Amino acid sequence: MRTLKVALLGCGVVGTDVARIMTTQADDLEARIGARLELAGVAVRRAGRTRPGIPDHLLTTDAAELVKRDDIDVVIEVIGGIEPARSLILTAFDNGASVVTANKALLAADGAALHAAASRAGVDLYYEAAVAAAIPLVRPLRESLAGDKVNRVLGIVNGTTNFILDKMDSTGAGYSEALEEATALGYAEADPTADVEGFDAAAKAAILAGIAFHTRVTAADVFREGITEVTAADIASARAMGCVVKLLAICERAKDGVSVTARVHPAMLPLAHPLASVRGAYNAVFVEADAAGQLMFYGPGAGGAPTASAVLGDLVAVCRNKLAGSTGPGESAYAQLTVNPMDDVVTRYHVSLDVADKAGVLAQVATVFAEHGVSIDTVRQTGREGDASLVVVTHRATDAALSATVAALRSLDHVRGVASIMRVEGE
Structure with missing residues (x-):
């Protein structure tokens, strides 16, 4: 029986679990693929450390030398970041290896070039683990819903921020206190910027x-x-409205049929x-399509073992393609829809103002909303x-109209400050 050789780039939390599963489930993986998998090399940042379960x-x-080897069939990239990951993946393609990656930042920044390089080389680029870890999401969108028209994707795709907001909601904690607990439990990195400022979720939304x-x-x-200003x-105001605050990734097709927003x-x-109802560090994504209707995908969106599960699922698919002499689906960008700016987004808003408690202030505020075409609900x-x-709380209006309204409100003598602005979604 043929043996397929795998190079692993990165041996952190995810890489270690990938290597462990490849070893402990070797016989099952062989039966599912139809070929034996051999871990041919593991690239690490620092030498001299013992990695349990991985021969020195x-x-x-x-x-760079590892991915240049002409006997490597598949490269698994779990080092993250833009470089050297991009150069290593392109080298792997040039040498005829398919790639499985969990690198959301690289895919969101340069996915088109990577897909083009994989297509030229006649190899696969799979990345289920780049979005929501163990939750099957990328492949259902790429394959299961390939014959349908997706209109909206609405999701919680960052476990750190969901934990923080859930803790604020369930215990009354402030943002700093909830972040401190998330860090202590290992949900937040020492530098949580990518999570709490929304960079991680934005990369996933782009994909x-x-x-x-x-x-x-x-x-x-x-x-x-991000959520730092929540x-x-x-x-408390959300709770009074029968709502909960979530960091949402929202991708939707505009009514004009030729544009989208993200x-x-x-x-x-x-x-x-x-x-x-998605609590703690869990992720969930709600998909709305013409024929399929409403679908929800839920599960652990981070962590070594869940992410490794997605990586191994891609590895099995890529190896099957290798044996069949074929490749899986590549980039599908035929629609070439325009990506609209945030100003064009239409939704509802919750605006909190600090004002002087005087007669006529409410009338002045209502007049400003009316002058900018923003209808008040409550x-x-x-x-x-x-x-x-x-x-x-407003009815639906464009983001541009709401921004103009807020700018005008700040100029009123009796408005002492705009305490917060939050969008209201999912209705």
Whole structure:
């Protein structure tokens, strides 16, 4: 029986679990693929450390030489980042190796070039693990829904921020306190910027939008807003509305049929929505399609073993293709839809204002909303000793109209500040 040789780039949490599963489930993987898998080399950043379960002779610090070997059939890349990952993947393609990667940042920045290189070389590029770890999502969008028209993808795709917001909601903790707990439990990195500022979710949104709408979408096309400004007052206000605050990745087809939008930001989500019940560090993605209707994918979206599960699933598929002398689906960007700016997005808004508790202030505020074409749904006002908090929830309006409204509100003498602005989604 033929043996397929695999090179592993990276031996951190995910890489270690990939190597472990390849070893402990070798016989099962052989039966499923029809060929024996051999771990031919493991590229690591630093030499001298013992990696449990991985023979020392397989370890190398020269990743470039490893991917140049002409006996390597598949390269697994789990080192992350843009470089040297991009150069290593392109070298692997040039040498006839298919690639399985979990690198969302690279795919969101340069996915088109990688797909083109894989196509020229006649090899596969698979990346199920790049979005939502163990949750089967990329392959269903690329293959299972290939005959359908996807209109919207709405999801919680970052476990760190979901844990933080869930903790703020369930315990009343502030943002800093919830982040501290997330860090202590290992859900947040020492530098949590990529998660809490929405960079991680934006990269995933770009990948999902590209697949769902058959259009090239990069991370630069995705509007991004993190959760660092979400306050306990926002959480309480959402609860009063029968909502919960989530960091959402939203990719949707515009009504004009020739454009799409992609965005990541915190939003108030009705408790009746299926995503509202996603707790802790879990991920979930809600897909709406013409024929299939509404689909929801749920599960652990991070961690060594869940991510390794997705990597191994791709590895089995790629190896089967190798044996059959074929390749799987590549990039589908035939639609070439325009990616609209955030100004064109239409949704509802929750606006919290600090105002003077005087007669006529509410009328002034309402007039500003009307002048900019933003219809008010509800108003709630509380006041004490000359100060008041005014919460306005709007009907659907464009982001541009809401921004103009807020700018005008800030110029009013009796408006002391705009405490918060949050979108209301999922209704």
